[in-house]
Amino acid sequence: MIITVTLNAALDVTYRVPSLVPRATNRVLETVERPGGKGVNVARVLASLGHRTTVTGFAGGAAGRELRRGLAAVPHADLLTDALVPVAGRTRRTVAVAAEDTGDTTMFNEPGPAVSPAEWAAFQDVYRELLAGPDTAAVALCGSLPPGVPVGAYADLVREARSAGVPVLLDTSGEPLRRGLAARPDLIKPNAEELAGLTGFSEPARAALDARRRGARAVAVSLGAEGMLALPEDGGWRARPPAALRGNPTGAGDSAVAGLLSGLAEGLDWPQRLARAVALSAATVLAPAAGEFDRAAYAELLPKVAVTPFG
């Protein structure tokens, strides 16, 4: 069983509009809602890959109820366990306004719910119990922190996982990433921009080395259409998709996390993990619905990802 943690889960809403006209009234042609937040997205992909996955974090308010209802209705929902902790505050919505005329998307991200100290303590209890489960194979800590959760939260959660002997992946940015690193997560998966923000180095290999120095045992950097670069504890690998892909990159990073995490849980070696992460990521870009992956494209791309030693 794999655990994904999404402290700032979201209900992702897409509005299809003929055109986005500022200062006017825009008629929405269609509304689509799906459970969201990085760890929730990772869990959906893990379930699609056949991994039993437990989703935890916080959920509250009307959007929280819709999120939980949606989670129970995703494909392979039988493999997903909802262990979200209720909060009095309201789970945020993200609204993506997709304009038909230009093909552009404009995002509106609501603020997350205010989490009380008692709610944060309740989450930590649930988290500890999940880590102690008999078949817990790995945990992913994903995304931003809602108001009220201490900025050092991920450092605490990394420490707990390490004490429990559960491999832990941290996928966040900014100060929560900086603090989390000090607790020595097994793997971080920043993109090049997040890694540059952390280390001050714009060159990904140099920045990844620096992130390892700061505490990460392994670093996998997503390079968008260029694939991924990984610096495990020893050696290094570069993985490239077979061709540049056009499509919607929403969720591609979360699919990469699911690839790395499932590979880790299955005991795959690094080149296999990276090939899976890059193929899943590319198959997500190619899927018509944002955040889903195209299963046929994944099967076709997987053997075509070129993984070469690096450094």
Add this chain to the structure above:
Amino acid sequence: MIITVTLNAALDVTYRVPSLVPRATNRVLETVERPGGKGVNVARVLASLGHRTTVTGFAGGAAGRELRRGLAAVPHADLLTDALVPVAGRTRRTVAVAAEDTGDTTMFNEPGPAVSPAEWAAFQDVYRELLAGPDTAAVALCGSLPPGVPVGAYADLVREARSAGVPVLLDTSGEPLRRGLAARPDLIKPNAEELAGLTGFSEPARAALDARRRGARAVAVSLGAEGMLALPEDGGWRARPPAALRGNPTGAGDSAVAGLLSGLAEGLDWPQRLARAVALSAATVLAPAAGEFDRAAYAELLPKVAVTPFG
């Protein structure tokens, strides 16, 4: 007791953003939700004026639940009765993105819920029961029709009210207004643009006369900052606010409906009804929160509205 009908009720959401940047991710600083749709807004103002009011129409889905919860929590909620009819579809949200840098608002209006024939029949039963109530003083039919409700719906509802001997105000536009007129509502309250769309005449007095010819027993035209023009069955009146007002016109039309309707229910004469409608409308423009009215401004403006005979 006054009835307001909102077949396409809404949960009105306001997003405060520093700036609206198309094609970017916009961080929402604050989210405010309130029960909405024209008839719901009218009911809130009626309750603030001390009138017992029953809200009916349709509510469904997460937004419908939030709307009903919000309705129970408005000021003077003790005067409001929730007689909304449940639907399987989802009540729409309207999202108003208010940009702090320019002061502009951009609206996104979701489509309404699809209403089934059985749900429409269930509503008609509730409506008939409410009309037959021992102290029903007036009914307002407000706003657009959700998908599935017949375009001639308002004509049927006007006829039912007239058979029950309950004065009926119709506040809608387009084809539902055109059809509704044939059933001879006691009063319609279009703005100049809606009236021009109905009659083809851009001059409000001429257009109002034409609307009376088409079936309205009385016509009150809102002229924005210029006040109102009313053509009752005999004579005519012009009402002007004391000065041009700056502010947010959202909900000003609904406040005018509440003014006319409460005046009718209290047996006020036309000049008094119009003075109230114009003062409430102006006090709504002046209120800091969209759709609320400023009670002190209302009290101050009421005696200053100039009502003069017309035509």
